[in-house]
Amino acid sequence: MSxxxxxxTENDAAVTEFGDTxxxxxxxxxxxxxxxxxxxxxxxxxxxxxxxxxxxIGGATSNRGGAAGAGGxxxxxxxxxxxxxxxxxxxxxxxxxxxxxxSLLFSEYVEGSSSNKALEIAALHRSVLDGxxxxxxxxxxxxxxxxxTLSGVLEAGQVLTLCTSTLSDQLGAACNQVGRLxxxxxxxxxxxxxxxxxxxIGQIGVDPGSAWGSDANTTIDHTLRRKCSITTGDPSGxxxxxxSAEWQSFPIDTFNGLGSRGC
Numbered sequence: 118m119s120x121x122x123x124x125x126t127e128n129d130a131a132v133t134e135f136g137d138t139x140x141x142x143x144x145x146x147x148x149x150x151x152x153x154x155x156x157x158x159x160x161x162x163x164x165x166x167x168x169x170x171x172x173x174i175g176g177a178t179s180n181r182g183g184a185a186g187a188g189g190x191x192x193x194x195x196x197x198x199x200x201x202x203x204x205x206x207x208x209x210x211x212x213x214x215x216x217x218x219x220s221l222l223f224s225e226y227v228e229g230s231s232s233n234k235a236l237e238i239a240a241l242h243r244s245v246l247d248g249x250x251x252x253x254x255x256x257x258x259x260x261x262x263x264x265x266t267l268s269g270v271l272e273a274g275q276v277l278t279l280c281t282s283t284l285s286d287q288l289g290a291a292c293n294q295v296g297r298l299x300x301x302x303x304x305x306x307x308x309x310x311x312x313x314x315x316x317x318i319g320q321i322g323v324d325p326g327s328a329w330g331s332d333a334n335t336t337i338d339h340t341l342r343r344k345c346s347i348t349t350g351d352p353s354g355x356x357x358x359x360x361s362a363e364w365q366s367f368p369i370d371t372f373n374g375l376g377s378r379g380c
Contacts, residue, residue, distance in 0.1 A: 219244035222316045222350035223308060224276060224378045226341040227284070229370040234298040235280040238308060239378045240271035241348065249310040251279070253300045257324025261307065265296045278375050291376040302328030302337025307354055316350025320358045329358045334366035341366055345380035 221244055225237035236251065247268045252261035265279055280292035300306055303326060305319030319329055319336065328337035341364040351363075360366065367374075 216245045217242070218313075219246065219249060219310045219315065221246075221249070221271070221308060221310070222343065222347070223306070223318055224343045225278075225374055226306075226318055226336070226364070227280075227372065227375070228300070228302050228337055228339060229284070229372075230338070232281045232283040233287075233370055233372075234300060235278060235284055235292065235372070235375055236265075236298060236306065237375055237378070238267075238271075238277045238279075239343075240273055240275050242273045244271050245269075246271060246277070246310075249308070252307045252309065254305040254307070254319070254321050255300075256303060257322060259322040264298055264300070265294075274378070276376065276378055280375075284372070288372055288375065291372070293376075302335065305354065305358075308350065314352045314354055316352065317354035318358070318360075320356065321354040330360040330366075334361045334364065336360060338369040339366050340368070340371040340374070342374050343378070345378075 220241040221238050222241065223236060224239035225235070227233060227235035229235075238251075249267040250263050251265040251267070252263050254261060267277070271277060278291060278293045279296050279298060280288065280294075281298050282295050285292040285295045303319075303324055305317060305321045305323070307314050307321065308316045318341075319325075328335040330336055333339075334341075341360055344363055344365060347363045351358075
């Protein structure tokens with residue numbers, strides 16, 4: 118089944134502001150600068166201040182920690198990188214049971230006029246969103262600033278759409294949750310769960326100028342929609358990013374695809 122989570126059910130995913138341990142973050146100061154949700158910096162890893170590096174099979178790695186669920190356990194501190202992504206971590210659940218790792222990817226990206234911004238996340242199989250976050254890496258920074266914290270459950274094929282308040286006022290129910298998505302075309306965005314990166318738009322640690330891409334397929338003043346042939350996210354974040362490889366491009370302020378992946 119595709120579409121947005123139904124409010125009031127276990128599929129009702131929620132976005133909250135920070136509750137994370139603050140860490141130093143590279144955010145521009147002054148009027149009109151970018152800032153993370155809630156106005157406070159936070160680490161992408163819920164276990165505390167993260168450390169990102171470029172070592173290990175050409176991918177990002179993360180030192181992680183954090184409390185386990187009741188009766189459960191968490192492992193994977195300083196886990197080794199696989200496929201160039203962050204070290205994997207087991208997720209302990211209530212009573213010691215473990216859910217399957219979330220399988221999520223960005224399915225739509227809106228970098229529109231003014232503060233018209235949105236991100237859509239699709240579940241490839243049933244995914245618990247607790248411990249999942251979206252982070253921005255501003256202007257080529259290698260330090261993450263959390264812009265949304267997720268919770269709830271998405272069933273296979275469902276999507277969660279996050280919008281700025283400005284865009285939510287225009288689209289209503291197409292926006293499941295409202296957040297401060299303060300990104301521009303030259304800011305890398307990462308979707309991570311329990312400190313493990315699942316998907317990235319852009320290239321972490323690189324400032325491309327105004328945007329990634331060229332001609333009519335760029336990350337500025339466009340809506341990008343993931344091609345249906347793409348069935349897994351890009352967990353590296355350090356490899357070169359060309360939106361034309363995996364994304365269809367639409368003119369600025371195209372919103373009619375939000376709320377369903379349509380694949």
